[in-house]
Amino acid sequence: MTIAIIIGLLFVLFFLRVPIAFSILAVSLLYVFALSTLPPTVGIQRMISGVDSFVLLALPLFVLAGNLMNSGGMTRRMVNAALAYVGHVRGGLAQTNIGASVLMSGVSGSAVADASALGSMMIPAMRRAGYSREYSSALTASSAVIGPLVPPSIPMVVIATAASLGVGDMFLAGAVPGLLVAVALAVATFFLSRRYAWPVEPRTRFPELVKRTVVAAPALLAPAIIVVGIVGGIFTPTEAGAAVCVYALVIGALLYRQFGRNIWSVFVESASASVSVLFIIAAAAAFGYVLTVEQVPLHLVELLEPLYATPWLFLLLINVVLLVLGAFMEGLAVIILLTPVLMPAVMAAGIDPIHFATIVVFNLMIGTITPPLGVVMYITNRIAGVTVGQFIKANAPYFLVLGIMLALVTYVPAVSTWLPSLF
Known part of the structure; x- marks a missing residue:
């Protein structure tokens, strides 16, 4: 009965458009202070413990790295390089949009960051080239889904922490699905470009192509620093984030010479974005403790037990739930709330936890482009x-x-588990 009151109140706050972090925190503190016999300090303790993680230090560093690359001119040079290679085919600017999302995803790890950075560049460029406003927005949003799949990835770091999985394993698990999504979007764009006769950009001459590639090469090395460093055991995820921040700062300041007085605003913006994310994680950790005290994971395991014999149906149900929640809630909050609750059932059903975690992230990224609240x-x-x-x-x-x-990705586990199994 108590948990029903808490969840009901939570949805009331959602309906009233109270920010997700404050909604979760409010019901958690209400439970601690009024509906349970827990010590009053336990709510704050759980919030602190929820973000007291060395791995989570990677989050603000990846956010900062993405912002440094945007302000330092690295993102623009990557886009120019991609345009040189595919701009001459029909719909080439649209294909460049997808390619740039893949390149950007290797640094920022955030769909919101990719959409903001690339959208401000690619959407006006596509409009000037003759693409419709609606399509320019749709493609940019859909290609931003790639970002949190291709390593590094902020949601992958969060779900690895919530599910006690290796961050390196989760980065590798998302790589193949992310690249397959990019290919699938590119194929669809190819057929749409033929149907709607989208414009063709002038072919880039070979000397110019070489020049753009050389200029963009330092920017393209940033994702390699992260992935090779983590997978090779050179860096922890947090250390990799710090290393790529220093790299982006040096390249932007000394090589591209883009930083000026705006450098301070980059750090302020990164700090603000990081605090927002970490506050959501802290509030969700407190609410997750409430669910644990009320034995919600145990009850859910018992409720889903009839589906364990048919994993495909179990995964279908999980997908539907995640798609609905992703359309209404912030993805990181859903990860923190549901991962500890669902993981016992996932293990009982014999599903690989890395496979499951990849499914969760993919679903929630689709939620970011789905009404009514797709950010x-x-x-x-x-x-x-x-x-x-x-x-x-x-x-x-x-x-x-x-x-x-x-x-x-859901029904072919090897798509997400093959690469981690090699390492």
Whole structure:
């Protein structure tokens, strides 16, 4: 009865549009102070312990690295290099959008960061080239889903912490799905470009192509520093984040000479974004403790027991739940709340936890471009100046592509487990 009151109140606060972190924290503290016999300090203790993790130090560092690359000119040079290679094919600027998302995902680890950085560059460029506003927004949002799949990834760090999995394993688990999503989006874009006769950019001459590649090479090395460093055992994820921050700062300041008075605002913006994320994690950790005290994980294991014999049906149910929650809640909060609750059931059903964690992240990233509260959708729509209805209509082919790729990742475990098994 108590947990029903708590969850009911939580949804009331959601309906009233109280920010997710404050909603979760409010019901958690209400439970501690009024509905349980727990010591009053336990709520604060759980919040502190929720973020008291060396691994989570990687989050603000990856955020800072992405912002340094944007302000330091590294992102723009990566986009120019991608445009030189594929701009001459029909729909080449759209393909460049996808390629740039793959390159950016190797640093920022955040769909929101990718959508903000690339959207501000690619959407106006696509509009000038003759693409519609709706399509420019739809493609930029859909390609931003790649970001948290390709390593490094902020959601992968969070779910690794919540599920007691290796961060390196989770980075590797998302690499193949992320690249497959990029290929699938590119194939769909190829057919759409033929159907709608999208514009063709002038072919880049070979000397210019070489020049752009050389200029972008230092920027392209940043993802390699992170992935090779972690997988090779050279860095922990936190150390890799620090290393790539120093690298981005040096390249932006000394090689590209882009930093000026705006460097202070980069650190302020990164700190603000990091605090927002960590506050959500802290609040969700307190609420997760409430669910544990009320034995919600145990009850859920018992409730789902009839589905253990049919894992495909179990995974289908999980996908539906995650897609719905992802459309209404912030993804990191869902990860912190549901991962400890669902993991016992996942283990009981014989599903690989790394496979399951990849499914969770993929679902929640689709949620970022899904109404009514898809934050990435709103970012690209605001840049392009389109409505949610226009976005949904333009993005219908990409929703279908992402659904097919989600089914592939869900029902072919090797897609996410093969690469971690090699290391």
